Amino acid sequence: MRPLTIYLARLIGLFLTIMALAMLLNGASFADDVRLLLQERGVLLVFGLIALAAGLSIVLAHNHWSDGALTVIVTLFGWLFVLRGVFLLFLPADLVARIVEQAGILERPNLFGFAPLVLGLYLTYTGFLARPSDQYR
Numbered sequence: 001m002r003p004l005t006i007y008l009a010r011l012i013g014l015f016l017t018i019m020a021l022a023m024l025l026n027g028a029s030f031a032d033d034v035r036l037l038l039q040e041r042g043v044l045l046v047f048g049l050i051a052l053a054a055g056l057s058i059v060l061a062h063n064h065w066s067d068g069a070l071t072v073i074v075t076l077f078g079w080l081f082v083l084r085g086v087f088l089l090f091l092p093a094d095l096v097a098r099i100v101e102q103a104g105i106l107e108r109p110n111l112f113g114f115a116p117l118v119l120g121l122y123l124t125y126t127g128f129l130a131r132p133s134d135q136y137r
Helices: 004-025 028-037 041-061 069-090 094-102 109-129
Strands: none
Touching: 004 028, 004 069, 004 109, 028 041, 028 094, 028 109, 041 094, 041 109, 069 109
């Protein structure tokens, strides 16, 4: 396995795990905070720029669609970050807020915190167990 895949799996896994735990443990206040942030165009701009930079960094360094599930998942997260960044940069703030509200994410933070927790734990566990193959050392 590529050392970069291992590093990114650990990074994304820990990020998702911590974010999901915060969402699950502080569900109602987490949802209220997100609602407040969605009202600020400047905040969405900053989040969009950060997501775009993170996504492009992953995609440019790690755009691999083979070598196993972990490699593909890391690449998918890179592309998802790029899409999120573009989405936040180009859509009006009120439309972003409406989409989030209609998706029901903020009404059920426990449900929507569970998927990132499972993915985060999988990436973290797999990333810390993985070893670089001789081919990539």
